[in-house]
Amino acid sequence: xxxxxxxxxxxxxxxxxxxxxxxxxxxxxxxxxxxxxxxxxxxxxxxxxxxxxxxxxxxxxxxxxxxxxxxxxxxxxxxxxxxxxxxxxxxxxxxxxxxxxxxxxxxxxxxxxxxxxxxxxxxxxxxxxxxxxxxxxxxxxxxxxxxxxxxxxxxxxxxxxxxxxxxxxxxxxxxxxxxxxxxxxxxxxxxxxxxxxxxxxxxxxxxxxxxxxxxxxxxxxxxxxxxxxxxxxxxxxxxxxxxxxxxxxxxxxxxxxxxxxxxxxxxxxxxxxxxxxxxxxxxxxxxxxxxxxxxxxxxxxxxxxxxxxxxxxxxxxxxxxxxxxxxxxxxxxxxxxxxxxxxxxxxxxxxxxxxxxxxxxxxxxxxxxxxxxxxxxxxxxxxxxxxxxxxxxxxx
Ligand code: C5P
Numbered sequence: 001x002x003x004x005x006x007x008x009x010x011x012x013x014x015x016x017x018x019x020x021x022x023x024x025x026x027x028x029x030x031x032x033x034x035x036x037x038x039x040x041x042x043x044x045x046x047x048x049x050x051x052x053x054x055x056x057x058x059x060x061x062x063x064x065x066x067x068x069x070x071x072x073x074x075x076x077x078x079x080x081x082x083x084x085x086x087x088x089x090x091x092x093x094x095x096x097x098x099x100x101x102x103x104x105x106x107x108x109x110x111x112x113x114x115x116x117x118x119x120x121x122x123x124x125x126x127x128x129x130x131x132x133x134x135x136x137x138x139x140x141x142x143x144x145x146x147x148x149x150x151x152x153x154x155x156x157x158x159x160x161x162x163x164x165x166x167x168x169x170x171x172x173x174x175x176x177x178x179x180x181x182x183x184x185x186x187x188x189x190x191x192x193x194x195x196x197x198x199x200x201x202x203x204x205x206x207x208x209x210x211x212x213x214x215x216x217x218x219x220x221x222x223x224x225x226x227x228x229x230x231x232x233x234x235x236x237x238x239x240x241x242x243x244x245x246x247x248x249x250x251x252x253x254x255x256x257x258x259x260x261x262x263x264x265x266x267x268x269x270x271x272x273x274x275x276x277x278x279x280x281x282x283x284x285x286x287x288x289x290x291x292x293x294x295x296x297x298x299x300x301x302x303x304x305x306x307x308x309x310x311x312x313x314x315x316x317x318x319x320x321x322x323x324x325x326x327x328x329x330x331x332x333x334x335x336x337x338x339x340x341x342x343x344x345x346x347x348x349x350x351x352x353x354x355x356x357x358x359x360x361x362x363x364x365x366x367x368x369x370x371x372x373x374x375x376x377x378x379x380x381x382x383x384x385x386x387x388x389x390x391x392x393x394x395x396x
Contacts, residue, residue, distance in 0.1 A: 013041020182226025212236025
């Protein structure tokens with residue numbers, strides 16, 4: 001719930017502005033006060049009257065509206081909120097924010113504030129992927145601004161890709177997460193992610209194709225529900241999640257130590273693709289090509305982190321979730337794995353190359369628990385993460 005939380009909602013000019021009307025309704029249902037601010041361009045998409053009717057408050061429209069300034073100056077307006085939400089966050093407004101411009105009401109409020117800011121970007125896919133926008137995104141993140149979305153999908157402009165504004169309920173979850181009032185607030189959750197690298201010598205290693213994108217999405221979804229997340233990751237390609245305690249490791253043994261160091265936790269999600277073996281004969285110096293034949297590598301078994309934590313006699317997390325990446329007989333193998341490892345749930349997926357799941361943006365999972373197997377439809381990794389986080393919140 002967001003009872004009596006005060007949200008300053010900046011609606012910028014994009015087609016997604018219509019979704020902000022529903023967002024206002026959802027926030028009001030949860031007990032929040034919403035003070036809306038419309039940019040001039042936003043007024044081309046939604047009317048001040050519909051916005052103020054839904055919010056039950058007056059709409060702030062332009063910096064030089066002297067009546068507003070007499071009533072509540074922009075400085076005070078920007079600071080009286082518990083959170084500033086920018087939805088939709090356009091490429092233009094993000095650029096202004098990143099560069100500290102203040103030439104209208106919205107950008108001035110954003111520059112004058114010390115209140116936390118959450119942006120729900122919405123723009124054409126090319127605009128989102130443009131190096132300038134990505135640069136602005138990185139700058140804003142480094143400045144402490146949080147983001148929710150954008151989602152991937154069909155866009156109003158007829159193109160497909162990332163750029164769609166998150167749905168109102170996803171934004172509500174992110175707002176609750178930012179305010180630490182989500183259903184998982186006060187809960188500490190461990191997430192492992194990414195591959196591990198097992199050295200052969202100082203320059204070579206054994207790895208796997210895990211990108212870390214599902215684990216990152218899970219960590220972000222848990223943060224959005226208010227959890228305190230410890231994120232232990234191997235050298236993954238995916239950008240690191242925001243708002244977590246980040247622990248970067250390289251090998252399975254280092255991951256095991258990091259996990260032990262993170263305990264106790266209320267729940268643990270082991271989505272890392274940990275190497276089963278390491279090279280026990282790893283060399284301290286680069287192995288040279290010689291005429292005397294090929295080098296031989298000897299292997300040793302890595303610790304099974306999931307099984308170790310699942311089978312802890314004392315201090316075991318209340319909920320332990322493992323992953324099963326399978327290429328055949330997914331449900332049978334994953335069901336057996338759940339029992340063998342001793343975890344509560346297994347999130348099983350088919351990683352046969354033709355599914356495009358490993359390293360891709362979508363996932364089709366089956367959740368295996370003591371109640372049996374439940375197959376979820378194919379959806380984005382972000383959506384899998386959100387639904388899994390919701391399940392975890394209900395269970396803890
Ligand atoms: O045995 P397998 O590697 O298929 O099991 C996959 C699950 O076990 C994943 O949740 C993975 O994170 C976890 N695991 C682990 N430590 C290992 C191997 C796997 O935590 N050494």
